Amino acid sequence: MEQQELIPHLFRTEFRKIAAVLCKHFGIEHIETAEDIASDTFLLAVETWTYEGLPANPTAWLYTVAKNKTKNYFHRSHIFSEKIVSEIKKTFPKTEQPEINLSEQNITDSQLQMLFAICHPSIPTESQIGLALRILCGFGINEIANAFLTNNETINKRLFRAKEKLRAEKVKIEFPDKPEIRNRLETVLTTLYLFFSEGYYSESDDMILREDLCEEAMRLTFMLIGNEQTNLPAVNALFSLMCFHSSRFAARKNEKGEMILYHDQDESLWNQELIIKGIYFLHEAAKGNEVSKYHIEASIAYWHTIKSDTKEKWENILQLYNKLLQIEYSPIAALNRTYALSKANSKQEAIIEAEKLNLADNHFYFALLGELYTDLDDNKAKENFQKAISLAKTQTGKQTIQKKVEQLAIKKISIPD
């Protein structure tokens, strides 16, 4: 790899490792110090390598520099001399300075423990995702701002407040006790799920960034699978869901970045490797009796990997949505359930059910009604599609529905009534 490519690559893979280990080492109250030392290490790498060329082992070089910078920091820091020294002397009576442990095992452990610390119920989910992107994925503030479609200042403030809160709550960077794991894991999984959705459904035009987000969410989820204590059915189910969704990445947008609806997707673009992975982890998730919402969503996603419209497929999807809604209601699940009902039972039945949903402020609601009325009553279909367009908040959203209206018009010309 050329130097120009190597540094960003190493930054992506090594920043997060160094940051997590240092956070773990210093404690959550010094999270900024950890970030600073990790950043300084890379700054020095850029400066030094530009003049002296690449060292034989760049990663080892980075770790050595990070260790030295930490030592220097300890020497200088008042916080160290006043607060930490006495603590450390108790814990390490013989050694003068604690050594930073950048072994693979400690890196993984630190990252996992940081994940639990960051996904703390005391801070809002979007801050949890922001912090995870920064500390555990090594994203720059700029990238995080792009992902959330906001500016650097907002993100800086958001992260600052979140760190303050974690400090105030004295959140410990440690693995939760065994009986507590399941509870804490629930928050972690919710965050990872939304983290993934942020990438998958983001309105951001930056395709590469969006795929990166999804990949990072998957990497963190996979880390939980790699640890015996957190390798639980719900985690496997969530990972399976992520595999199925990402398998459609290449097929769901055209070269202009416009959304291609599931029905119109070219299934040869679906990533078979990810589909097979999804099936494997869905099987893994079935070990045990637990049925989480991730199990159900992954099963729904599995049925969507079969493109052809069979009665069996839609009947299964309908029953899964029936179950999902009993566990957790959401407007989008209610709408999808009604669509499945139209496929499994009939459009007429689905229209009656749709009208009970009480979602008249949701543009997807009218898009669904438009879809259901298509062929039954094309005028009503058009009316509903137009309502959906007027309610849609984004340009892409409007365009997608506009196409449906155009299709209705084409049909009218070709089939005289």
Added chain:
Amino acid sequence: MEEYALIMRHEDGAKIASPEQMQEWMKQTMDWIGGIAAQNKFVSGTGLPFDGARVVTTKNSKRLVTNGPFGDIKETIGGFVIVKADSFDEAVEFAKGCPVLQGEGNSLEVRKIAKGDGVH
């Protein structure tokens, strides 16, 4: 918003249905419950299978346990669903959709859930 129990009562719990019929009822029941859940009005619910059921009564001040079928008791409860509704009328609308009502003589009882506030 209050919670109401929709209690499904079968005229004769001992009747045996074919597996196909059972499956059809199961689907209809799941679709009915899914429809309530899609309106964010589902709270909880469960079926109450007849297999192995017992009836406990008192005879001469002694507890008497009998196995099902239920002999003297004409109606048996097949399950219940708890829904959120603004009024009895709304709860009754949910009840009307229950597939149990396709069986002549079956019924649904709609009851408000006590709030446990000392008054109800």
